Amino acid sequence: MDVFAALSDPVRRDLLRRLATGPARVVDLTADHGISRPAISRHLRVLSEADLVHVDDVGRERHYRLNRAGLAPLTTYVTSLDRGPRFDESVLDGLDLEVRRTVRERRSTKTKTRTTNTTSTSTEESA
Known part of the structure; x- marks a missing residue:
């Protein structure tokens, strides 16, 4: 049984x-x-x-x-149920890394846009 x-x-x-x-x-x-x-x-x-x-x-x-x-x-x-699938915290580390990379890329894009706009304005004023 x-x-x-x-x-x-x-x-x-x-x-x-x-x-x-x-x-x-x-x-x-x-x-x-x-x-x-x-x-x-x-x-x-x-x-x-x-x-x-x-x-x-x-x-x-x-x-x-x-x-x-x-x-x-x-x-x-x-006991096997208690040891079941656990949340893998390394996923959060990867997510944190991706968020930081995205923020850094956005800042870089804004800086390039400002530099391009400033250069275009200076060139137009010189002409």
Whole structure:
């Protein structure tokens, strides 16, 4: 059974939260959730198949406990989302460089225009 499929049911997620506090018997879990023992047993079987819980036989009782190692696929998935694509700040550096270049070119063009206009006016006045 897939970990994600096992965790898709809210009752199973509640059972895991309860088992995270310590081992429990089916009768204890039934009292916590208010559903039948067979229903709790089916949910525990699914969690066991997904390797999310371990069963310890203690005398005539079965004690269920959380298997934290079974959560590894979930942890890996969530961690991969957190390390997902990040904004590359070097893009901003490139943008900053381009803005500065454009400003410099505009200043250069204005200076050339003023020089050309001043030279044209001086030549016209001389004539």
